[in-house]
Amino acid sequence: VMVWLRRCTHYLFIVVVAVNSTLLTINAGDYIFYTDWAWTSYTVFSISQTLMLTVGAVYYLTFTGVVGTATYYALIMTVYTWVAKGAWFALGYPYDFIVTPVWIPSAILLDLAYWATKKNKHSLILFGGVLVGMSLPLFNMVNLMTVADPLETAFKYPRPTLPPYMTPIEPQVGKFYNSPVALGAGAGAVLSVTFAALGCKLTTWTYRWMA
Numbered sequence: 001v002m003v004w005l006r007r008c009t010h011y012l013f014i015v016v017v018a019v020n021s022t023l024l025t026i027n028a029g030d031y032i033f034y035t036d037w038a039w040t041s042y043t044v045f046s047i048s049q050t051l052m053l054t055v056g057a058v059y060y061l062t063f064t065g066v067v068g069t070a071t072y073y074a075l076i077m078t079v080y081t082w083v084a085k086g087a088w089f090a091l092g093y094p095y096d097f098i099v100t101p102v103w104i105p106s107a108i109l110l111d112l113a114y115w116a117t118k119k120n121k122h123s124l125i126l127f128g129g130v131l132v133g134m135s136l137p138l139f140n141m142v143n144l145m146t147v148a149d150p151l152e153t154a155f156k157y158p159r160p161t162l163p164p165y166m167t168p169i170e171p172q173v174g175k176f177y178n179s180p181v182a183l184g185a186g187a188g189a190v191l192s193v194t195f196a197a198l199g200c201k202l203t204t205w206t207y208r209w210m211a
Contacts, residue, residue, distance in 0.1 A: 039180040046137040046184040054192045058199030067115045074107035106136045129196035133188030
């Protein structure tokens with residue numbers, strides 16, 4: 001019974017984190033929200049996706065102890081996003097805005113860090129966290145280059161549910177975000193280490209709660 005309780009706790013956490021990651025991704029790919037705030041939203045949501053990927057993937061990785069589960073977790077996030085974006089597509093959203101699996105390459109780096117350090121948790125936290133934090137904003141920028149122009153998309157597909165005062169406006173680019181990739185990578189690299197440590201701690205807590 002305790003074994004099944006532990007497993008249920010584990011899978012429930014995976015589902016919760018993956019669903020939240022999906023919601024963050026949808027917001028980052030919301031063409032009107034992106035248009036209104038331009039690089040500000042890109043930076044903020046790159047960091048938030050980095051942290052959600054890190055905590056979930058590290059938890060999954062340390063819980064199973066099997067190299068490759070971080071990548072598998074990123075695949076779960078990707079499939080959830082495709083399904084969710086498909087549902088939004090039925091409501092009139094363009095399906096081609098940010099559905100590229102940007103987390104998988106970063107998750108692969110996390111798996112490689114775990115494998116290269118012979119499953120050392122402290123090295124995973126430090127090296128894996130930094131690698132994910134620095135790489136995901138870069139992959140997200142590559143992803144943006146492959147999708148439709150957000151400003152053009154916003155005017156081509158106006159959301160019928162929005163009131164007139166929330167129609168798309170020109171991007172508001174703040175001076176602080178002159179280099180959104182560098183800012184997202186720098187902040188993500190620092191914060192991801194903390195969330196990687198949290199992911200490891202959640203593994204300990206899960207075993208402790210279910211012991």
